[in-house]
Amino acid sequence: MTAAEIRTLILAALALGVAALLPLTGSGYWLGLGLNIAMFTVLATSWALFSGPTHYISLATAAFFGLGTYTVGLGFETLPYWSLVALAGILGAVLAALVGLATLRLSGVYFVIFTLGLAELVRQVITWAQNMSGQKGLYVLTDITEDHIYWQLVGLAALVYLVGWLIGRSRLGFALRIIGDDEEVARHSGIDTARAKVLLFMVPGAVAAITGAMLAPRYVYIEPALAFTPMLSFQVVIMALLGGAGRLWGPLVGVIPFAILWETISSTFPNQTMLLLGVSFLVIVYVLPKGFVGLIDTVRRRLSNREGWT
Template sequence: MKLLLALLIFAALAFVPFFADPYPLGLMIGILGYGVLATAWALFSGPTRYISLATVAFFGLGAYSVAVLGDVLPYPLVLVCAAGVGLVLALIVGLATLRLAGIYFVIFTFGLTELVRQFVTYYEVNVTRTLGRYVFLPIGPEHIYWQLLALLAATLAIAWWVSRAKIGLALRVIGDDPVVASHLGIRITRAKLTLFSISAILMSLAGAIQAPRWTYIEPSIVFNPTTSFLVVIMALLGGPNRLLGPLLGAVPLFLLFEWLSANFPNHYSIILGVLFIAIVFLLPNGVLAAFDSLRNRLAGKEARA
């Protein structure tokens, strides 16, 4: 029944481009894009509790893959290459850093994003003698919307599978206590690397699909670190350990951030930081968990009455 309902919802959403004006369609593209990123982030960071700020590194490399290869390869093959670039970076980074934990992992992933941005900038300026690239592909907003909708459906399906598979259980044990996980015979590095790689591929595809939307891209656009922080806030608000939690966090926060950036451009970063702190302190397990807790307390009071 739930599967049928989900299929009906996605089928209805597929008709949005036929009725939506350009601005609402742009908002829907943004919501779908951040929905994919937040859900992909929660795939790994939710059960392991590793706060990764490397989201935009994979997102930006996916976008640049389209900019570099879009004129020489068929578009489907370009997407495959973008996914491959994300996978290679995830394997390199994962093998080197997934033994880190806590603040050390957070700092490294944040530094990774800056390293990738600086490397791309250096290559563009000193090798190609340009800073940005134009993306001229016959792909309209409606095509981007449908691709992101399909990618979101695939991301949610993967998240649902992981939550019920052995690897999902293994990651939850690792997140609770790595020592216990090792004594239980769980291959910690392999389990973390697998989910980290899947998450990175989805993030890279999200960037690749949206590249034609900008027409012109440069490192400051696609490697904006704010994107990584937004994804973390969205996932934490909805609840990173709930299937639909990151998506439910992405919808209202994306609309709120769009309004704030348009009306308070000079104070946007300050407001973003305040929201981040408020969510961490007031809703550490997400709004869905807070709602369940409130409902249980009300049910308990009714039972005692």
């Protein structure tokens, strides 16, 4: 480990520690916003772990998220909550592996369409099972408060960053960067591209399922339309791209301004929320095609150039 890496680790640990203090401010409003930011940070960062290097755009977040929510909803009365969060992670990883094996041979737009359909597929399967078993409405009534959920999410974020950092340093991360650059070359170099992609796809799958499981007590009442909302998948992609999917910290710099923008628009223009959000998407794509990471890099380069001249 180099000195720079140790410094980054310490800084990251400090940042997480500061983030974990938010519930102590006692402001429910900021906690609510922070919880939203933490949730999307976890989802967007884990999404970018896979989609960043491989350039496979996955719209399956809602499928895994809903799977996790339903794991808690269905198992809540028989198993302790903590085991369900872990179980959700395992189920998410298994589903991701199955999906990966079946579809990661698909490329480009076919993969995107499949992942979009996956949320609907999982939703229909779960609804069917619920309907067949005559299972009534799912209520997750717990003593878990927003404070707890927030801390869980911050902990999960720490884990995601750690995993992302380790993958970046590993042979797997190296293999994926090669796949992202040219899959053909990667295969010729002896990399088992399918295995690498499936392994990595399991990370966002498990993380999104765990996130869904963690948020189930917040929603209390679990219904398919709410657990599998396709909106979630798109939000995650937009936030990750707004930040920049090429860096581990990229999605974070997208999530924070986006969550604040979303909140500002929702509170200021309650009658035009969706309209203005759509307009903001267009503006963002037009003005910031490379996301905030691209913007930061450009600014940095200009600064260093200027230094070079003087």
